[in-house]
Amino acid sequence: DQQVKQNSPSLSVQEGRISILNCDYTNSMFDYFLWYKKYPAEGPTFLISISSIKDKNEDGRFTVFLNKSAKHLSLHIVPSQPGDSAVYFCAASFYSGTYKYIFGTGTRLKVLA
């Protein structure tokens, strides 16, 4: 039972255009959502997060949108740059004595120069 789903395994975007990565979740207990970026031969690194009390969080070129009624979040990257080419994981967490994290399967983004 995949509680966090990233239905697009890959995405290609032209440099300068917007990249939109999507993530769906099923558990309404999740109250915090994160995006991690992973380059080859490196571990995932934290990119941006959003609390369930918000519907948008912006950090430079990266914006995360949360639609709780649809149980959907998305990561927008604009403008996309070749250095953004990586695998992006969304993760959802909830607190049950400690924070528990469920990761999606990842989307490989390729930004074409």
Next chain:
Amino acid sequence: DADVTQTPRNRITKTGKRIMLECSQTKGHDRMYWYRQDPGLGLRLIYYSFDVKDINKGEISDGYSVSRQAQAKFSLSLESAIPNQTALYFCATGSRGANVLTFGAGSRLTVL
């Protein structure tokens, strides 16, 4: 030096062998985690630890064991490796009350 260091980075072994993957951190975080990444399955939690005396099973702990030797060290053992344990393994750390994990660079294990 990396905040979270995993050794070895790559290992090839044979079925039935005992393997230990080690993780050390300089973040001063109390919480440490072991995840496994498989193609199409994302990151799945194997074990986690809140402090030296606390060990908890994750969603896929069968066939694995862990040891928290010190606050900064958390090792993952495969007592008798099998081919379906071939995967990329990540150690991660987190601090109490914080929601962000810091990951190591990963240990790629191949079991023949």
